[in-house]
Amino acid sequence: MSDPKIDGLELKPGFKGMADDTGSDQTMFKGVHWGKAMMWIFLLSDTFIFSCFLISYMKGRGSTLVDWPNASEVFGLHVFGVEVPLLLIAIMTFVLITSSGTMALAVKYGYEKNRKMCGWLILATAIGGLIFVGMQAFEWSKLISEGVRPWENPFGAKQFGSFFFMITGFHGTHVSIGVIFLFIYAYKTFAGHYDDRKRGWFTSMKGDYVEIEILGLYWHFVDLVWVFIFAFFYLW
Amino acid sequence: MSDEYENKTGYQAQSSETISSGSGGGSRTASDIDYVRPAEVTDQDLYHGHSFITKWVFCQDAKVIGVQYFLLATFTGVIGLILSWLMRLQLGFPGAAGFMTAEHYYQFVTMHGMIMVVYFLTALFLGGFGNYLIPLMVGARDMVFPYLNMVSFWSFFVAVGVLLASFFVPGGPTGAGWTLYPPQTILEGTPGSGWGILLMCISLILFVAGFTMGGLNYLITVLQARTRGMTLMRMPLTVWGIFTATVLAMLAFPALLVGALMMTLDNVLGTSFFMPTIIQAGEILEYSGGSPILFQHLFWFFGHPEVYIVALPAFGIVSDLISVHSRKNIFGYRMMVWAIVGIGGLSFFVWAHHMYVSGMNPWFGFFFATTTLIIAIPTAMKVYNWIITLWRGNIRLNVVMLWCLGFIVTFVNGGITGIFLGNVSVDVPLSDTYFVVAHFHMVMGIAPLMVIMGAVYHWFPLVAGRFLNETLGKWHFWLTFLGAYSIYFPMHYLGFIGVPRRYFEMYDSPYMTSAVGMNEFISMAAFIVGAAQFILIFNIIKTLKTGKPAGSNPWKANSLEWLTPSVPPEHGNWGDKLPVVHRWPYDFNVPGAKEDFITQTTPPSDVVGTEVEKT
Numbered sequence A: 001m002s003d004p005k006i007d008g009l010e011l012k013p014g015f016k017g018m019a020d021d022t023g024s025d026q027t028m029f030k031g032v033h034w035g036k037a038m039m040w041i042f043l044l045s046d047t048f049i050f051s052c053f054l055i056s057y058m059k060g061r062g063s064t065l066v067d068w069p070n071a072s073e074v075f076g077l078h079v080f081g082v083e084v085p086l087l088l089i090a091i092m093t094f095v096l097i098t099s100s101g102t103m104a105l106a107v108k109y110g111y112e113k114n115r116k117m118c119g120w121l122i123l124a125t126a127i128g129g130l131i132f133v134g135m136q137a138f139e140w141s142k143l144i145s146e147g148v149r150p151w152e153n154p155f156g157a158k159q160f161g162s163f164f165f166m167i168t169g170f171h172g173t174h175v176s177i178g179v180i181f182l183f184i185y186a187y188k189t190f191a192g193h194y195d196d197r198k199r200g201w202f203t204s205m206k207g208d209y210v211e212i213e214i215l216g217l218y219w220h221f222v223d224l225v226w227v228f229i230f231a232f233f234y235l236w
Numbered sequence B: 001m002s003d004e005y006e007n008k009t010g011y012q013a014q015s016s017e018t019i020s021s022g023s024g025g026g027s028r029t030a031s032d033i034d035y036v037r038p039a040e041v042t043d044q045d046l047y048h049g050h051s052f053i054t055k056w057v058f059c060q061d062a063k064v065i066g067v068q069y070f071l072l073a074t075f076t077g078v079i080g081l082i083l084s085w086l087m088r089l090q091l092g093f094p095g096a097a098g099f100m101t102a103e104h105y106y107q108f109v110t111m112h113g114m115i116m117v118v119y120f121l122t123a124l125f126l127g128g129f130g131n132y133l134i135p136l137m138v139g140a141r142d143m144v145f146p147y148l149n150m151v152s153f154w155s156f157f158v159a160v161g162v163l164l165a166s167f168f169v170p171g172g173p174t175g176a177g178w179t180l181y182p183p184q185t186i187l188e189g190t191p192g193s194g195w196g197i198l199l200m201c202i203s204l205i206l207f208v209a210g211f212t213m214g215g216l217n218y219l220i221t222v223l224q225a226r227t228r229g230m231t232l233m234r235m236p237l238t239v240w241g242i243f244t245a246t247v248l249a250m251l252a253f254p255a256l257l258v259g260a261l262m263m264t265l266d267n268v269l270g271t272s273f274f275m276p277t278i279i280q281a282g283e284i285l286e287y288s289g290g291s292p293i294l295f296q297h298l299f300w301f302f303g304h305p306e307v308y309i310v311a312l313p314a315f316g317i318v319s320d321l322i323s324v325h326s327r328k329n330i331f332g333y334r335m336m337v338w339a340i341v342g343i344g345g346l347s348f349f350v351w352a353h354h355m356y357v358s359g360m361n362p363w364f365g366f367f368f369a370t371t372t373l374i375i376a377i378p379t380a381m382k383v384y385n386w387i388i389t390l391w392r393g394n395i396r397l398n399v400v401m402l403w404c405l406g407f408i409v410t411f412v413n414g415g416i417t418g419i420f421l422g423n424v425s426v427d428v429p430l431s432d433t434y435f436v437v438a439h440f441h442m443v444m445g446i447a448p449l450m451v452i453m454g455a456v457y458h459w460f461p462l463v464a465g466r467f468l469n470e471t472l473g474k475w476h477f478w479l480t481f482l483g484a485y486s487i488y489f490p491m492h493y494l495g496f497i498g499v500p501r502r503y504f505e506m507y508d509s510p511y512m513t514s515a516v517g518m519n520e521f522i523s524m525a526a527f528i529v530g531a532a533q534f535i536l537i538f539n540i541i542k543t544l545k546t547g548k549p550a551g552s553n554p555w556k557a558n559s560l561e562w563l564t565p566s567v568p569p570e571h572g573n574w575g576d577k578l579p580v581v582h583r584w585p586y587d588f589n590v591p592g593a594k595e596d597f598i599t600q601t602t603p604p605s606d607v608v609g610t611e612v613e614k615t
Helices: A014-023 A034-062 A087-111 A115-145 A158-190 A210-235 B003-009 B013-020 B052-057 B062-092 B102-138 B146-168 B195-224 B237-268 B292-325 B333-349 B362-390 B399-422 B424-430 B434-464 B470-496 B512-546
Strands: A077-079 A082-084
Touching: A034 A158, A034 A210, A034 B195, A034 B237, A034 B292, A077 A087, A087 A115, A087 A210, A115 A158, A115 A210, A158 A210, A158 B237, B062 B102, B062 B146, B062 B512, B102 B146, B102 B195, B102 B237, B102 B292, B102 B434, B146 B195, B195 B237, B237 B292, B237 B333, B292 B333, B292 B362, B292 B399, B292 B434, B333 B362, B362 B399, B362 B424, B399 B424, B399 B434, B399 B470, B434 B470, B434 B512, B470 B512
Parallel strands: none
Antiparallel strands: A077 A082
């Protein structure tokens, strides 16, 4: 992967700078690593996937024949003899947002070449993601034990089960893929692959700390999508 | 392309005065005029394959991947062609093929449509031409993520495998029509309602995943890996077309992915995303409360941009071919670029014109008819510009040019019927008739195909180092062009008299008496046109070994792909040094120049005193 040389480059700020970059040769996003640009565009495409899911959900919810179940009852937890609405989901959201914070710190320490600190923070992010997926599995099994299925739902409209399992499942897959990569990257960081610029196993491209930022972009995106899913499923 | 442009970008900062004061001044030195900003990006680090497998099978060279895409897409295209023959056999001569049942007919219609649109045209333009031409035309050594690019092709390979596997599963491939409308897609009675549609959805999901990997490559290569001096407004229109089409694909395929996934769940798990309450054979099915229209919206939010995913690369490529072979700069380059971008943007706001008869709110029809007709403006601009480019050009009437002219005619024809169908009140009676079939085959079947053929004859000397045979090429062109008109022109009439599309047989319907002879004629023409395509395959096989050697830059073109140190270009494309670009690729017949073309790498000091465009 080629490294951008931005030392000798004068970058003008604001709209003027943007127009200059667009009209110039070689690169449109000055000094932006190829992989980083790729991740941004991939995320744009992924945004459309999740938008299609959520818009379909709105349409589906709007046109069911049976009433939609009450979110605060369905997702409530019975703790110490008290019904607490949205308890689990609040914790899940908190964990995931926190993991975004540790990810951002990992990127910072990565660029400072603080290998140890960076590695531990990536590991912390991975564990946060793992906790999230675990709690989601718990929630799924709770709903399943109560009789909610993709094709039926004792609390009301059957589309509730369909959309819930599909969309949280799709998001959970994203988180799981992220967790796998976080573990791999944590290993690579601790093993010093980014300091030594060791070549990748598959791509045979030289390693660089920018890869952590690229994974970080993905991770923040997954968090952001969760915020929307949270709002549409649990608060609506 | 004005002088202010250079000043604005601050490029050629040291020499902007000398450049803008016009050509012919005496006192400045060559190095001043020829200044190009230093490299911003270090040279690309490439993986060089050593074994047969890493060089030709799991290859990371975009050129090989492009050829792989081309061959596999052509292979699936031939299957689509054979399916169309079988359909025409049934339509022209009902009962002539003994094995043909109504179920088979629907399956063939469906698979023909899906194969041609997605697995043939999309894969060929973006995967084939995109991979081969983008790195060469922008002066990159390869795609920016060669490994991902390789995975992209093999995902496509698996997608094609899954698609073709559906011919061999119980029930056969899906016969729901290429639009796969629920609820009938997954109801018993529709052929392939179990396995067929499942494999179709899986195949589409794989295709989208593979395409996303390729598409990221195309976009980042264009945005971030251009060579020194290659500004966006110096890129050949081919690159602009493929680039914009890729943007569309990245934003449109998600809707298809979501639709295919939800369809799969409806089919396999029994969810009711798209399935309303249905009574089948006196029995109420498990489904209830779903929305079939939702699928139509998802499908056409993909489906309409898909038309332009196929059309925009064709627009771009044909612009380059016309310019090179009429030895004139493309008329209104910037207008052409903005028209491509504008069509691409508009294409996301027109999808429901495919749904005028779906029962959606009539105000939607009003809105979508308006946006649809607005698209005619940038499209017409492009057609005018092609014609003005030809006007008083030094036209070489070779096979490539014939295909280009064929494209313009066919495209205008299909475009005009599009204006009929874009209006709600005209569309409603014509909907689901052969008029629609004629329209979309003209505009997005034959027209882009003509460009593909022209492009094959144009770039074959680059890929293989030899010319294709011109005589065979002319046979191929005339049979295809006249034959395609013989097929699709009468179909407009069939539509006007009300012959519905997707009918297996018309039996003794009264209006069929006037359509019988015409259907026979159309079928005969279809057999001939289909057979004519094998001339190209024969031509390619024949000339690979025995064709006339082309040498470098045989068409005297300006763009970078012809300026590689070796022909065909090797892995890494440019030898030791990347090319440096000084101009756009359309400097043909510049007054005062020694030859009738000035390549993109020719420095300004070489053309002092000529009236060269400032780009």
